Amino acid sequence: MQTDSYNPYQVAQSQFDKVANILELDDGVKELLRQPMREYHFTIPVRMDDGKIKVFKGFRVQHNDARGPAKGGIRFHPMETVDTVRALSLWMTWKCSVVDIPLGGAKGGIICDPHHLSLREQEQICRGWIRQVAKNVGPVSDVPAPDVMTNGQHMLWMLDEFETIHGGRYPGFITGKPVGMGGSLGRTEATGFGVIYILREALKVLGLSIEKSSASIQGFGNVAQHAAQLYTQMGGKIVAISCWDHADKASYTYRKKDGVSVDELRKISDKFGGIDKKQAQELGYERLPGEVWLEQEADILIPAAMENQINASNVNRISKTVKVIAEGANGPTTPEADEEIKRRGIFVCPDFLTNAGGVTCSYFEQVQCNMNYFWEKDEVLTKLDAKMTSAFAAVNELATQRKLYMRDAAYVIAISRVAEAVKQRGWA
Numbered sequence: 001m002q003t004d005s006y007n008p009y010q011v012a013q014s015q016f017d018k019v020a021n022i023l024e025l026d027d028g029v030k031e032l033l034r035q036p037m038r039e040y041h042f043t044i045p046v047r048m049d050d051g052k053i054k055v056f057k058g059f060r061v062q063h064n065d066a067r068g069p070a071k072g073g074i075r076f077h078p079m080e081t082v083d084t085v086r087a088l089s090l091w092m093t094w095k096c097s098v099v100d101i102p103l104g105g106a107k108g109g110i111i112c113d114p115h116h117l118s119l120r121e122q123e124q125i126c127r128g129w130i131r132q133v134a135k136n137v138g139p140v141s142d143v144p145a146p147d148v149m150t151n152g153q154h155m156l157w158m159l160d161e162f163e164t165i166h167g168g169r170y171p172g173f174i175t176g177k178p179v180g181m182g183g184s185l186g187r188t189e190a191t192g193f194g195v196i197y198i199l200r201e202a203l204k205v206l207g208l209s210i211e212k213s214s215a216s217i218q219g220f221g222n223v224a225q226h227a228a229q230l231y232t233q234m235g236g237k238i239v240a241i242s243c244w245d246h247a248d249k250a251s252y253t254y255r256k257k258d259g260v261s262v263d264e265l266r267k268i269s270d271k272f273g274g275i276d277k278k279q280a281q282e283l284g285y286e287r288l289p290g291e292v293w294l295e296q297e298a299d300i301l302i303p304a305a306m307e308n309q310i311n312a313s314n315v316n317r318i319s320k321t322v323k324v325i326a327e328g329a330n331g332p333t334t335p336e337a338d339e340e341i342k343r344r345g346i347f348v349c350p351d352f353l354t355n356a357g358g359v360t361c362s363y364f365e366q367v368q369c370n371m372n373y374f375w376e377k378d379e380v381l382t383k384l385d386a387k388m389t390s391a392f393a394a395v396n397e398l399a400t401q402r403k404l405y406m407r408d409a410a411y412v413i414a415i416s417r418v419a420e421a422v423k424q425r426g427w428a
């Protein structure tokens, strides 16, 4: 999401520039990596349920595929912009690289609000998006996945359209599919669980016990719900959850004296991660302004909603008790806020490392599709934990050795690998 004063693409480029200078990258490599290699912008005409044609705008941006086929989700959002998609495509490249999976980075988007679309209309949008890019994506070139407000059903409609156009079965073309239709067990949980695997490792470094810790979370969608679930299973206490209220066009923070119950809130939330405020009140939750989640006296903050949520205007509201920020969302912290967080010595688990569980499991999904043999859930989650834990260890070791901020250390590892790949291919 982009606002007048915040442009996520500029943020992604400034983060890149900073580390490119630390790495002393050649000018050619720098120029190649600071922008996407390919972009597709197109319209998607859809006959709506009332018989009228409505034209939606769609994007696919492929940032870099030097390390393998480009990979990245497709987002439905009424405020989607091409600069958001560009930023997310860069972050995807760094994400696949930091966890060392053989994939590049891409991202897709459609400007639409599924709250106001029937399932038939959503299906037509998904099929229309594929028709526009069917020649430019595929299992060995660019592999999409779900993101904000998209799910397994959307992926299956897209796969079906792709297979109809190309005349074959290509289950490895798209990930995040429903289990039983080429999807992997554990994919739904993977991003949120991955956030907690990383958080668990960060707490170990800081000598803190998860059982004695407390967290405040922004978001209650796919990532936040599964992060909250595993965090509480491991013994942590959630003090507050904030989410978007579609009817009021505002965000609220929900808080309860003895802690938030994930199961309780799940029962009263919709498929977009919105919480029913009336039922929350009946269950004894206080409803406070959206940004209050930042001020909670917690050890941990988990932003797991959207970009630009911790910024210059609210970073000073972060409570003195906060020791760790585990970024579940993509780009939740602006560079200005990041400077202040760094100054305060808060341990940051950076987004493209912390939320890499989703793409790692998507990679496992592709591997399983290629073998046409599917693993048990325990096997998927054990492999996921191992991958996330070793990526964290490498970033933390570099940060300690070279006295780098965790975000910069993660970037150094991710960017060096991609820079090496473009050089080895002779691109720069």
Ligand code: NAD
Pocket (backbone or CB within 6 Å): 146, 147, 148, 149, 150, 191, 218, 219, 220, 221, 222, 223, 224, 242, 243, 244, 245, 251, 252, 272, 273, 274, 290, 304, 305, 306, 307, 328, 329, 330, 331, 355, 356, 358, 359
């Ligand atoms: P989702 O659509 O399932 O949930 C989004 C949540 O954010 C909802 O609870 C919504 O109410 C809340 N929200 C939106 N705007 C808000 C605001 N201004 N204040 C408070 N809450 C707000 O999306 P998701 O899949 O959970 O993705 C969340 C974030 O994680 C995004 O940044 C996404 O790009 C990133 N991410 C997702 C995945 C994945 O596998 N789904 C993987 C990596 C990263």
